[in-house]
Amino acid sequence: MMQALKSPRLGGLSALSCVLIILPFTLSNSFQLDVAIQVGIAAIVVVGLNLLVGFAGQISLGHAGFMGMGAYMSAILSGTYGWSPLLALIFAAICVGGLAFLIGGPILRLKGHYLSMATLGLGIIIAIVINTESWLTGGPDGLVVEPLSLFGWALSPFDEYHLLGISLSGTQVWYILIASLLVFAVWLALNIIDSPTGRALRAVHGSEIAAQVVGVNTAHYKVKVFVISAVFASVMGSLSAHYTGFITPNIAGFHHSIELITMVVLGGMASTYGVILGAVILVLLPQVLADLQEFEMLAFGLILMVTMIFMPKGLLPTLLNLLNKPKQKTTSEEAA
Amino acid sequence: MLAELLQYLFTGVTLGATYALVALGFTLIYNASHVINFAQGEFLMIGGMSTFFLLEAGLPLPIAILLSVLLAGALGIALQKFAIAPAKNADVVTLIIITIGASIFLRGLAQLVWDKEIHAVPAFSGDTPLVIGGATLLPQNLWVLGISVIVVLALVYFFTRTLTGKAILATSMNADAAKLVGIKTQFILMLAFALSAILGAVAGVVVAPITFTAYDIGIMLGLKGFVAAAIGGLGNGVGAIVGGLILGVTETLAAGYISSDYKDAVPFVIILLILFFLPNGLFGSRSTERV
Numbered sequence: 001m002m003q004a005l006k007s008p009r010l011g012g013l014s015a016l017s018c019v020l021i022i023l024p025f026t027l028s029n030s031f032q033l034d035v036a037i038q039v040g041i042a043a044i045v046v047v048g049l050n051l052l053v054g055f056a057g058q059i060s061l062g063h064a065g066f067m068g069m070g071a072y073m074s075a076i077l078s079g080t081y082g083w084s085p086l087l088a089l090i091f092a093a094i095c096v097g098g099l100a101f102l103i104g105g106p107i108l109r110l111k112g113h114y115l116s117m118a119t120l121g122l123g124i125i126i127a128i129v130i131n132t133e134s135w136l137t138g139g140p141d142g143l144v145v146e147p148l149s150l151f152g153w154a155l156s157p158f159d160e161y162h163l164l165g166i167s168l169s170g171t172q173v174w175y176i177l178i179a180s181l182l183v184f185a186v187w188l189a190l191n192i193i194d195s196p197t198g199r200a201l202r203a204v205h206g207s208e209i210a211a212q213v214v215g216v217n218t219a220h221y222k223v224k225v226f227v228i229s230a231v232f233a234s235v236m237g238s239l240s241a242h243y244t245g246f247i248t249p250n251i252a253g254f255h256h257s258i259e260l261i262t263m264v265v266l267g268g269m270a271s272t273y274g275v276i277l278g279a280v281i282l283v284l285l286p287q288v289l290a291d292l293q294e295f296e297m298l299a300f301g302l303i304l305m306v307t308m309i310f311m312p313k314g315l316l317p318t319l320l321n322l323l324n325k326p327k328q329k330t331t332s333e334e335a336a
Numbered sequence: 337m338l339a340e341l342l343q344y345l346f347t348g349v350t351l352g353a354t355y356a357l358v359a360l361g362f363t364l365i366y367n368a369s370h371v372i373n374f375a376q377g378e379f380l381m382i383g384g385m386s387t388f389f390l391l392e393a394g395l396p397l398p399i400a401i402l403l404s405v406l407l408a409g410a411l412g413i414a415l416q417k418f419a420i421a422p423a424k425n426a427d428v429v430t431l432i433i434i435t436i437g438a439s440i441f442l443r444g445l446a447q448l449v450w451d452k453e454i455h456a457v458p459a460f461s462g463d464t465p466l467v468i469g470g471a472t473l474l475p476q477n478l479w480v481l482g483i484s485v486i487v488v489l490a491l492v493y494f495f496t497r498t499l500t501g502k503a504i505l506a507t508s509m510n511a512d513a514a515k516l517v518g519i520k521t522q523f524i525l526m527l528a529f530a531l532s533a534i535l536g537a538v539a540g541v542v543v544a545p546i547t548f549t550a551y552d553i554g555i556m557l558g559l560k561g562f563v564a565a566a567i568g569g570l571g572n573g574v575g576a577i578v579g580g581l582i583l584g585v586t587e588t589l590a591a592g593y594i595s596s597d598y599k600d601a602v603p604f605v606i607i608l609l610i611l612f613f614l615p616n617g618l619f620g621s622r623s624t625e626r627v
Contacts, residue, residue, distance in 0.1 A: 121604035301441025312426040
């Protein structure tokens with residue numbers, strides 16, 4: 001029983017669910033709840049990205065491009081062309097997945113810095129297209145997005161809803177939606193990691209040649225995980241567009257890509273709960289640093305450098321290692 | 337028609353020379369330490385911004401440039417000593433994020449010490465354009481080209497004729513072996529970062545009168561320099577120069593003949609196409625992987 005509770009799947013998921021259930025009661029206003037939702041959206045994206053970066057060891061410096069594509073396709077299809085948001089979200093996810101599949105083949109043959117260069121280029125091209133085709137995307141001015149709706153039932157953060165006799169604000173309903181999706185995403189990620197695909201990916205990370213020698217079709221698995229992580233980003237891009245009701249090309253920009261990969265590395269690569277911690281910190285940090293005004297950038301850059309220099313493995317794995325040290329049994333497995 | 341093409345070529349080669357200098361900076365650091373320094377573009381910004389504000393303070397242009405380049409060199413050394421060296425055995429991604437942190441830090445510092453405005457450094461020798469074949473050439477274009485050529489020749493001399501230059505090459509080939517024959521590799525690494533920062537700052541100062549300068553110009557210039565370095569094959573000096581020129585010329589031609597809105601996308605489209613077919617760049621070694 002104790003063993004089961006300590007496992008990342010059962011123990012971790014129940015701990016995460018508890019935190020997510022208790023959290024809204026500790027938040028005093030809807031602004032804080034809004035920040036929590038932003039954290040949740042980012043967390044789901046990086047749980048997907050971590051499959052690619054942390055487990056398969058492939059760098060992507062362009063994931064915001066996929067998120068931006070999802071967001072803009074959802075916004076345009078549901079707004080300009082009147083599609084149902086759910087259909088638009090699914091169609092966007094299929095398109096983004098298709099693009100990742102097509103481009104993943106040639107890109108993922110690249111190694112190290114060439115791979116970072118190619119993914120970075122891809123992300124920047126998507127951002128520039130969104131920025132330039134303003135007849136469709138509204139360009140740098142941004143685009144207003146319809147609220148999420150399902151079978152005529154619209155979910156706007158500004159409305160009141162009644163569920164099972166309880167009155168909830170739109171933001172609260174969104175929180176429930178994103179929190180449930182986060183638990184689902186973590187469950188899905190843990191399952192993928194524990195499947196033959198996950199083992200193949202870790203083999204690729206360890207040594208790609210060795211994996212090939214024992215018969216792993218490394219190209220196939222790398223493309224697969226690239227597509228999965230791109231779809232995670234696209235779906236969350238769509239949802240985030242409907243939630244905020246307004247998007248700008250920044251969602252696809254280089255900065256956003258860097259933020260996402262930083263969440264993964266800062267929280268702890270190959271640690272599903274670590275990257276959630278990374279998302280929490282990276283979304284909250286600008287809010288905290290905003291008080292510093294003109295020192296904000298300086299402080300942000302400094303914190304990034306210092307954390308990565310002194311905790312190259314990321315926050316959560318480093319903390320867990322510290323906790324486990326007295327017992328002498330340090331296993332990096334526990335970080336998963 | 338021909339005049340138009342000539343005009344684009346002038347602009348393209350000037351721009352390309354700048355990219356080549358940035359790409360050489362990437363190459364130097366990459367060879368010495370296998371780090372891709374995402375803060376490389378910030379040295380261009382520091383070169384331009386610092387020169388502008390030293391001129392404002394009343395210093396003559398040559399002194400302002402010299403001080404700015406030295407400042408960048410010192411920051412390059414600091415970057416190596418305080419950010420890269422302590423994280424020696426970190427992953428590629430971790431090092432990327434450290435240098436990105438450094439670039440955000442330097443940008444933050446620049447907007448704090450200087451400001452967030454766009455500034456124009458005055459041209460080194462007037463603005464009277466020369467007309468060649470119907471196309472105009474600004475004196476500053478000639479400065480950019482001339483200084484780039486001088487810098488490249490100086491680098492060639494440094495790496496082939498001086499002991500220190502050869503020591504950097506030796507360290508880049510095999511750091512342990514270099515250490516065994518008595519080369520102070522830590523010093524060499526600092527030197528490589530300083531040189532690379534100086535290259536960046538020189539590029540930043542010479543183009544500042546043409547492209548203007550601001551605290552955030554380093555991001556795009558740095559990324560394009562990285563593209564130029566990757567086109568030729570990372571770590572290849574000749575490749576970096578060729579890559580820079582290819583990039584500058586195609587970018588300008590595309591802006592002129594196709595669409596100026598997509599000017600900034602051109603380098604990234606080129607690099608994706610090249611990497612699709614040549615995963616190690618144009619001149620990269622087709623090395624087999626050792627297991």
